[in-house]
Amino acid sequence: MKPGEVAALVQAFQADVQRLLGEIGQVIVGHEEIVRGAVMSLLAGGHALLEGVPGLGKTMLVKTIAEALDLNFSRVQFTPDLMPADILGTNMIVEDERGSKYFDFQRGAIFANIVLADEINRATPKTQSALLEAMQEQRVTVAKQTFVLEPPFFVLATQNPLEMEGTYPLPEAQLDRFFMKLKVEFPTREHLHTILDRTTAAENPHARKIVTRERILEMKELVRRVPVARPVQDFAVRVLEATHPESPSATPASKKYVRFGSSPRGAQSILLGAKISALMNGRFAVACDDIRKVAPACLRHRIILNFEGEAEGVSTDQIVAEILKATPEAK
Amino acid sequence: MAEVDKRVPDTAAIHALLRRTRGRLRLQGALEWATTGAIVAINLALVGLFLWKLGRLSDAALVWTFVAGGALVAGAAVAGAVRAVADGQVAKRLDRTAELADRLGTALEFERQLRGAKGQPVEHQDFKLAAIEDAVRHASKASPKAAAPLRRPRDLGALGVIAAAACVLALVRLPLSREEAVIKAPPAPVAETQPQGYEVDAVRDYLDALKDTAIKDDNPDLAEMAKKIAALLDQLERGEIDKKELFEQLAALEAEHLAGPDDAEMQEALTELEDLGKELAKDKATQQLGEALKEGDLQKAQDELEKLGQQAASEKDPKKQEALAKALEKISQTEEKLAEQKLKKSNDEKLAELKKDIAKLEKELAKKDEPEKRAELEDKKRELERLMKKDAAEKADKAEADKQKQFEDEIKKLAEKTKDCTPAELEQSRQDLAAGKKPKCDVKAADELEKKRQELAKLSAEKKEREQKAEQERQAQKDKLAEQIRQLEKKAKENPSDQKTQAELERKRDLERLMRQDEHDKAEKAEKAEREKFESEIKKLERAQKLQKCTPEQIAQSEKDEAAGKKGKCDKLIADKLGKLKRELKKLEDKKAERDKQREDDRTASRKKFEEEKRRLEKKLQDNPKDQEARRQLDKNKRQLDRLERDKKEQQQAQKQQKRQLQRLSRDLKRSAENMRNQKPEDAKDDLDDAKDEVGKMEDEIRKLSGKKKAKEQMGSLREALRRAQKKQRGEGGQQGGRKGQKLRDFYSRAAGQPGNAKVFQPGQGSKPGQEGEGQQPGGVQPGAPGGQQPGGEQAGNGPPKDGSGGQPGGGIGSDHDPNVLGGATKNKVKYAEKELEGVKGKGPSRSQVIQSAAQKGFASRAYEKVYTDYQAVVDDVMNREKVPLGYRHYIERYFKLIKPRQ
Known part of the structure; x- marks a missing residue:
C-alpha cells in the first residue's frame, strides 16, 4: 500500500470516528472522554467498565452507542438471583409441529454485538464469571455445544461505587479483562442545563446509524496496523513498570501505596488505545502523548492498592498521574 | 540498498533540522562547561596568587598556574562541545517545541528500521513510510532556535561574583608578603602562676576507711601506706603536686605495699597443698598432717608439723626414724613431682600455642604470600626451636643429675658399710679373704665403693669437659654471629632499601x-x-x-x-x-x-x-x-x-x-x-620447725590477702574521689574552696548537729535556709552551737559575717592575714539551762523516726548511729555482691559517708 492510500485510510477512520462521536454527542451531553473511551474499547476489541453513581446516563450512553453503530444491542440487569443461563442461554425442550420434543438452545442476552451489563457487581460471582469468560473467549459453550459470538462483540458493564452492601465487587483478575475502566462524573452546570433542555422537550433525541458493522470491523483491523516506534513503546513499558512497587522505576507513591502493579495486559491496552488515539488524530504512528491520554483509563483498574493506600484514600488515578509525570519520555 | 533508498522518503529536511539543533546544543554545552571551568580556574589562580604573595610560589609557577587555569577553561569548553548528543534527544526537543507529537523522533526510528532492513519488507511498512512522509511534511514547523535556545550559562552569575571577589582579593596586600620579614608572634603573656590546690576533704573520708582497715587487719604496711597517702593529699591540697603526679605516686605506693601473691596465686598454692595433703594422708606417719593440708586448715597443719618435729627429736628407734625420714622425703618428692607437672604443663601449653600459631600462619601464607606474615612465621619458628632446645637440655640435665644423685646415694650406702674400716684393716681383710678366713671388713663393698667413686669422678669430668666444649662452641658461635651482624649492619647502612639484608639482619x-x-x-x-x-x-x-x-x-x-x-x-x-x-x-x-x-x-x-x-x-x-x-x-x-x-x-x-x-x-x-x-634428730626438728614457719607464712598471706583485697577496693574508691576532686576556686580570699566547699562545710556543720550558715543555701536552690541555733539532739541534751558564725576559715577577712549573710568574694588571692585571725568572739545566742532528764521507758522512736530526725537535726545521735551501723552492713554486703560501676560506687559511698553518724 502506498503512503497516499494509507493516508486516505487514516483520514477515513478519523472522519468516521468524528462523525460517530458527533452523533453520540447529539444525545449524550458532556462525557466526551467517556464516549471516546467506549468507542476506543470497541475499536480495540475490548470491553469497558463504566463506574458512576446512578442517574448519570450510563445506560443511555450505551444505548446511544448501539444506535449509532447499527449493531445488535441487549441489556442485562444484574441482580443477585441472575443465573449464568440467563445471560448465556439454555437448552429447552421444544415441541415441533409433529409433536416430537427436542432440546433447543435458547440464546441468552449475550448473543448481541453490544451488551450492557448493568450493575454487574450486583450478580453473584458465578454469574459474573460466566459473562467474563464469554467476554474473554468471545464464545459460549453450553452442554458441550460451542457458539461463537458474532463480532464485534462489545460488553459495556456498569457498576455503582455506592450502595456496596449486598454487592459482589469484581475480583482483580476479572477486572483485568476490561480494556478500560471509565469513570462517569457528575455533569457540569452547563451540561445539566442542556440535559434538562433535551430530555424535557416533546421529543427525546435519538442517534442515527452512522457506522455499519462491517465498517467497524475494518476500523478494528486498521487499528492493529498502526506502528509504534521503539522509544515510544519503551515509554509505555516504563510507565507500566513504574506501577510495580518493587520496580526500580517505581515512584514514591507506588512504592508506598501499591500492593500489585498492572499486568502486561495493561501495556497491551495502553498501546492499542494509543494507536486508536493516533488514528483519531490523523497520525500514522503512536506518540507518547497518546500513551499519556489513554494510560489512566487502561491502568486505574489494574493497580491494586495496599492497606495504607486504601486507608489514606489514595486513588489509582493519582498514582497513574504521578507515574506519568515522573516517567521521562526519552531515556 | 538502492531499493531501500528509493522506498524511504527523503528525510534531508529532518536531518538538517537535527544538525542545526545539535550545533546549538553543543554551543550551549560549551558555554556551560566553560563557565564552570572558569570558576575552578579563578579559584586555582587565586590560590596561586596567594601562595606567590606569601613567597611560597615562584614567579614561573604563578604564570604556569594562570596558564593551567586558561587551559582548564578551554578544555572544559571543548569537553562541553564534543559531548555526545543523541538524535533521539534532539528530535524529542524539536517535537516537543513544535508540538509534533513525536513525529520527527518516530520518523527517525522508522527510517533506521527501514534502512537497516536492507530492502526486506518491514512490519507495518506502509504505515511507517506514511509516518516518515508525514514527519517530513511537518518538519517545517519545527524550529532549532526554539528547540535549543541559547541561554545565559547557569553558572554565569556565580562566575561574575567569584571573578569580582577574586579581583578584590588579588588587590589585597597581605601582611606577610614575600618581601616582609617574618614577624614573630609576641610571646604569650606569662600569667603569674601560683600553686593551686585541690579540694580533698571528701577524699579524706576514704583515707580514714583505709586506716580503719589497717587497724582492723593489724597491717602495719597498710597503715604506713595510709600515712604516706595522707602526706600526698596534703601536698595536693597545697598545690605542691598535681593530680598526675599524685596518681603516679599512688600507683607506686600500691605496688610497694599491696604487692604479693594475688588471689589466684594463693588459690593455686592452696590447691597444690591440697594435692600434697592427699598424698601425705596415705602414709600413717603423716596422715594427720595430710588431712590438715587437704582441708586447707593451715593452723592444724602447723600443729602437726610441730608434733612431727617433736617426734623426730624424741624418736630413738632407728626403724621409726627411717620410716619418718621416708615419709618426709615422700612429701618433698610429691611436691617436686607436682612442680614438675606444673612446669611441664606450662611448657607444653606454650609449645602447643606456638605450634598452632605457626600452622595458622603457614595456612595463611599458602593462600597469600605476605612478607610481614612470613617474617612473623620465622620469628615463631625460631622461638619454638629455642623452647624445644631448652626443654631437651633441661631433660638431659635432669637425667644427668638423677644419675649423679643415684651414684652419690649408692656411694653413701657403700661408705656407710665400710665406714668403720681403716685402709690397713681393709688390706688385712683382703688378705684374710684370700686365705679363706672371715674378713673383718666388707671387701666387696669397699671395692664397689672405689669403683663407684671412680665412675662418679669420670662422670663429673666428662660433664665438665662437655660443658667447657659447649661453652667454647657457644662463644665461637657468638663471635661469628657478632661479626655477621656487623657486616650486615654495614651493608644495610650502605644500601638502606635492600629488604633482603634488612630481613637477614633482623634474623641474626x-x-x-x-x-x-x-x-x-x-x-x-x-x-x-x-x-x-x-x-x-x-x-x-x-x-x-x-x-x-x-x-x-x-x-x-x-x-x-x-x-x-x-x-x-x-x-x-x-x-x-x-x-x-x-x-x-x-x-x-x-x-x-x-x-x-x-x-x-x-x-x-x-x-x-x-x-x-x-x-x-x-x-x-x-x-x-x-x-x-x-x-x-x-x-x-x-x-x-x-x-x-x-x-x-x-x-x-x-x-x-x-x-x-x-x-x-x-x-x-x-x-x-x-x-x-x-x-641428727635436733636438726631434723629444726627443719620441721622451718617448714611449720613456711606454712605459718602461707596462712598469714591468706589472712592478709582479704585485707589487701579490701584495701585495693578502697584505693579504687579513693582514686575515683581524687579524680573528681575540684581545684580550689581562686579569688575567694583564702577561703577553702568556693561556694560548693562552703556548702559542704555547712552540711558537715549541720550534720554534726550544729547550726549552719543561713545564707549558704539560698532559697530557690532546693535547700532550706540555715537552721540558726537549732542543733539539738533528741532530748535536747546537747545545746546548739553558736548561731551562724564560725571563725573566718584559715585566713580571716572573708569568713561569713556574723549575721550569716555571706560576704562578697575577694578580688584575688589574699596577700596577708586578717589581723583578727581567730575571728570575732562567739556570741552565744541560745539560752539554755542544764536539765537533768529522766529516761522514759518504752521502745523509743522507730527507725524511720530516727532517720527523719537525723535528716532534720543532724546525724549526731546514738539512735542514729545504731540505725546507720545496721544499714551500713547491708550496704557493704550489697556493694560487695553486686557489680556496681566505679562511678556509681563512688556516689553511693559518698552518700553514706555524708550521712554517717557524727560525734
Missing part, C-alpha cells in the same frame, strides 16, 4: 638475642644453685650457733674476749663463717636484684622506644595508607613489642616459680629427712 639479631637469653637463663640457674647452697650452709652454721646458745651480743663479746687473748664462750669461727656466708649471699642477691632491675629497665626503655616508633608509624600510615615500607616497619615493631611482652611474662613466671612457698616447704622437709637419716 634475633638469634643473638635468643643466645643472650639462654646465657642469662643459664647464669640464673647457676646462681640459684649457689644461693641454695649458701642458704643451706647458713642454716647449718646457725644451727651450730644455736647449739652453743649464743646471742649476737654474746658472739660480739666472744670476739672481744678472743681479741683480748681469752677464750670466748662462742665459737668465733662459726660466727665468722656465718657472717661471711651471709655477706656472700647478700652480695649474690644484690647482684641478682641489680641484674633484674637492669633487665627491666632495658625492657622498659625498649618498650618505650618501640611504642613511640609504633605511634609514629601509625600516624605515617594514617597520612599515607599505601606506604608499604611503613606498614612493614609497623608489623616488625608490633612483633618486637609482642616479644618483649612474652619475655616479661616468662621472667615473671620464672620468678613466681622461685618464690613458691611450697618449694621452700619441700626443701625444709627434704632437709629434715636427710638429717633424720644422718642421726
Whole structure:
C-alpha cells in the first residue's frame, strides 16, 4: 500500500470516528472522554467498565452507542438471583409441529454485538464469571455445544461505587479483562442545563446509524496496523513498570501505596488505545502523548492498592498521574 | 540498498533540522562547561596568587598556574562541545517545541528500521513510510532556535561574583608578603602562676576507711601506706603536686605495699597443698598432717608439723626414724613431682600455642604470600626451636643429675658399710679373704665403693669437659654471629632499601638475642644453685650457733674476749663463717636484684622506644595508607613489642616459680629427712620447725590477702574521689574552696548537729535556709552551737559575717592575714539551762523516726548511729555482691559517708 492510500485510510477512520462521536454527542451531553473511551474499547476489541453513581446516563450512553453503530444491542440487569443461563442461554425442550420434543438452545442476552451489563457487581460471582469468560473467549459453550459470538462483540458493564452492601465487587483478575475502566462524573452546570433542555422537550433525541458493522470491523483491523516506534513503546513499558512497587522505576507513591502493579495486559491496552488515539488524530504512528491520554483509563483498574493506600484514600488515578509525570519520555 | 533508498522518503529536511539543533546544543554545552571551568580556574589562580604573595610560589609557577587555569577553561569548553548528543534527544526537543507529537523522533526510528532492513519488507511498512512522509511534511514547523535556545550559562552569575571577589582579593596586600620579614608572634603573656590546690576533704573520708582497715587487719604496711597517702593529699591540697603526679605516686605506693601473691596465686598454692595433703594422708606417719593440708586448715597443719618435729627429736628407734625420714622425703618428692607437672604443663601449653600459631600462619601464607606474615612465621619458628632446645637440655640435665644423685646415694650406702674400716684393716681383710678366713671388713663393698667413686669422678669430668666444649662452641658461635651482624649492619647502612639484608639482619639479631637469653637463663640457674647452697650452709652454721646458745651480743663479746687473748664462750669461727656466708649471699642477691632491675629497665626503655616508633608509624600510615615500607616497619615493631611482652611474662613466671612457698616447704622437709637419716634428730626438728614457719607464712598471706583485697577496693574508691576532686576556686580570699566547699562545710556543720550558715543555701536552690541555733539532739541534751558564725576559715577577712549573710568574694588571692585571725568572739545566742532528764521507758522512736530526725537535726545521735551501723552492713554486703560501676560506687559511698553518724 502506498503512503497516499494509507493516508486516505487514516483520514477515513478519523472522519468516521468524528462523525460517530458527533452523533453520540447529539444525545449524550458532556462525557466526551467517556464516549471516546467506549468507542476506543470497541475499536480495540475490548470491553469497558463504566463506574458512576446512578442517574448519570450510563445506560443511555450505551444505548446511544448501539444506535449509532447499527449493531445488535441487549441489556442485562444484574441482580443477585441472575443465573449464568440467563445471560448465556439454555437448552429447552421444544415441541415441533409433529409433536416430537427436542432440546433447543435458547440464546441468552449475550448473543448481541453490544451488551450492557448493568450493575454487574450486583450478580453473584458465578454469574459474573460466566459473562467474563464469554467476554474473554468471545464464545459460549453450553452442554458441550460451542457458539461463537458474532463480532464485534462489545460488553459495556456498569457498576455503582455506592450502595456496596449486598454487592459482589469484581475480583482483580476479572477486572483485568476490561480494556478500560471509565469513570462517569457528575455533569457540569452547563451540561445539566442542556440535559434538562433535551430530555424535557416533546421529543427525546435519538442517534442515527452512522457506522455499519462491517465498517467497524475494518476500523478494528486498521487499528492493529498502526506502528509504534521503539522509544515510544519503551515509554509505555516504563510507565507500566513504574506501577510495580518493587520496580526500580517505581515512584514514591507506588512504592508506598501499591500492593500489585498492572499486568502486561495493561501495556497491551495502553498501546492499542494509543494507536486508536493516533488514528483519531490523523497520525500514522503512536506518540507518547497518546500513551499519556489513554494510560489512566487502561491502568486505574489494574493497580491494586495496599492497606495504607486504601486507608489514606489514595486513588489509582493519582498514582497513574504521578507515574506519568515522573516517567521521562526519552531515556 | 538502492531499493531501500528509493522506498524511504527523503528525510534531508529532518536531518538538517537535527544538525542545526545539535550545533546549538553543543554551543550551549560549551558555554556551560566553560563557565564552570572558569570558576575552578579563578579559584586555582587565586590560590596561586596567594601562595606567590606569601613567597611560597615562584614567579614561573604563578604564570604556569594562570596558564593551567586558561587551559582548564578551554578544555572544559571543548569537553562541553564534543559531548555526545543523541538524535533521539534532539528530535524529542524539536517535537516537543513544535508540538509534533513525536513525529520527527518516530520518523527517525522508522527510517533506521527501514534502512537497516536492507530492502526486506518491514512490519507495518506502509504505515511507517506514511509516518516518515508525514514527519517530513511537518518538519517545517519545527524550529532549532526554539528547540535549543541559547541561554545565559547557569553558572554565569556565580562566575561574575567569584571573578569580582577574586579581583578584590588579588588587590589585597597581605601582611606577610614575600618581601616582609617574618614577624614573630609576641610571646604569650606569662600569667603569674601560683600553686593551686585541690579540694580533698571528701577524699579524706576514704583515707580514714583505709586506716580503719589497717587497724582492723593489724597491717602495719597498710597503715604506713595510709600515712604516706595522707602526706600526698596534703601536698595536693597545697598545690605542691598535681593530680598526675599524685596518681603516679599512688600507683607506686600500691605496688610497694599491696604487692604479693594475688588471689589466684594463693588459690593455686592452696590447691597444690591440697594435692600434697592427699598424698601425705596415705602414709600413717603423716596422715594427720595430710588431712590438715587437704582441708586447707593451715593452723592444724602447723600443729602437726610441730608434733612431727617433736617426734623426730624424741624418736630413738632407728626403724621409726627411717620410716619418718621416708615419709618426709615422700612429701618433698610429691611436691617436686607436682612442680614438675606444673612446669611441664606450662611448657607444653606454650609449645602447643606456638605450634598452632605457626600452622595458622603457614595456612595463611599458602593462600597469600605476605612478607610481614612470613617474617612473623620465622620469628615463631625460631622461638619454638629455642623452647624445644631448652626443654631437651633441661631433660638431659635432669637425667644427668638423677644419675649423679643415684651414684652419690649408692656411694653413701657403700661408705656407710665400710665406714668403720681403716685402709690397713681393709688390706688385712683382703688378705684374710684370700686365705679363706672371715674378713673383718666388707671387701666387696669397699671395692664397689672405689669403683663407684671412680665412675662418679669420670662422670663429673666428662660433664665438665662437655660443658667447657659447649661453652667454647657457644662463644665461637657468638663471635661469628657478632661479626655477621656487623657486616650486615654495614651493608644495610650502605644500601638502606635492600629488604633482603634488612630481613637477614633482623634474623641474626634475633638469634643473638635468643643466645643472650639462654646465657642469662643459664647464669640464673647457676646462681640459684649457689644461693641454695649458701642458704643451706647458713642454716647449718646457725644451727651450730644455736647449739652453743649464743646471742649476737654474746658472739660480739666472744670476739672481744678472743681479741683480748681469752677464750670466748662462742665459737668465733662459726660466727665468722656465718657472717661471711651471709655477706656472700647478700652480695649474690644484690647482684641478682641489680641484674633484674637492669633487665627491666632495658625492657622498659625498649618498650618505650618501640611504642613511640609504633605511634609514629601509625600516624605515617594514617597520612599515607599505601606506604608499604611503613606498614612493614609497623608489623616488625608490633612483633618486637609482642616479644618483649612474652619475655616479661616468662621472667615473671620464672620468678613466681622461685618464690613458691611450697618449694621452700619441700626443701625444709627434704632437709629434715636427710638429717633424720644422718642421726641428727635436733636438726631434723629444726627443719620441721622451718617448714611449720613456711606454712605459718602461707596462712598469714591468706589472712592478709582479704585485707589487701579490701584495701585495693578502697584505693579504687579513693582514686575515683581524687579524680573528681575540684581545684580550689581562686579569688575567694583564702577561703577553702568556693561556694560548693562552703556548702559542704555547712552540711558537715549541720550534720554534726550544729547550726549552719543561713545564707549558704539560698532559697530557690532546693535547700532550706540555715537552721540558726537549732542543733539539738533528741532530748535536747546537747545545746546548739553558736548561731551562724564560725571563725573566718584559715585566713580571716572573708569568713561569713556574723549575721550569716555571706560576704562578697575577694578580688584575688589574699596577700596577708586578717589581723583578727581567730575571728570575732562567739556570741552565744541560745539560752539554755542544764536539765537533768529522766529516761522514759518504752521502745523509743522507730527507725524511720530516727532517720527523719537525723535528716532534720543532724546525724549526731546514738539512735542514729545504731540505725546507720545496721544499714551500713547491708550496704557493704550489697556493694560487695553486686557489680556496681566505679562511678556509681563512688556516689553511693559518698552518700553514706555524708550521712554517717557524727560525734
